[in-house]
Amino acid sequence: MVVCGAVATGRLAVAAAEGAVEGVLGGVADPAGHRADGGVAGAQVARARGVHVLGAYPGGIDTGMLSGVEAVKASPGTVAARMVAAITAEDTVVFPDDASAGAGAVYLTDPVRLEAMLAG
Numbered sequence: 001m002v003v004c005g006a007v008a009t010g011r012l013a014v015a016a017a018e019g020a021v022e023g024v025l026g027g028v029a030d031p032a033g034h035r036a037d038g039g040v041a042g043a044q045v046a047r048a049r050g051v052h053v054l055g056a057y058p059g060g061i062d063t064g065m066l067s068g069v070e071a072v073k074a075s076p077g078t079v080a081a082r083m084v085a086a087i088t089a090e091d092t093v094v095f096p097d098d099a100s101a102g103a104g105a106v107y108l109t110d111p112v113r114l115e116a117m118l119a120g
Contacts (some may be wrong), residue, residue, distance in 0.1 A: 052090055056083050059099035072099050 043053045060066055062073035074097030086094035095104030106114040 052087070054083070054086055054091060055093045056086070057093070057095050057100055057104060059097050059103070061097070074098065
């Protein structure tokens with residue numbers, strides 16, 4: 001079973017497990033309705049219950065939300081395929097398009113450098 005839920009920061013949280021919880025990050029709930037805070041705390045609760053949690057951090061995606069915005073955008077199919085591959089590989093983090101993968105690699109190795117890059 002795959003359960004998805006968007007969280008306030010714009011990340012997409014994906015949990016995959018048989019008998020997965022009804023909500024995911026930003027509302028993790030077990031079948032009895034006990035809730036945990038979202039984010040890291042929610043991921044920890046879900047993982048402790050055997051739920052695979054994947055944090056997906058996409059860049060711009062070519063959807064209606066970004067229509068009229070001049071920017072590099074990934075196709076929804078590319079983003080979805082990379083997220084499915086990450087779930088299959090049991091990764092915990094995925095940057096599912098070329099733009100976010102580049103920024104993600106810098107973030108994971110030198111977040112101060114990424115901050116400088118984004119500042120211009």
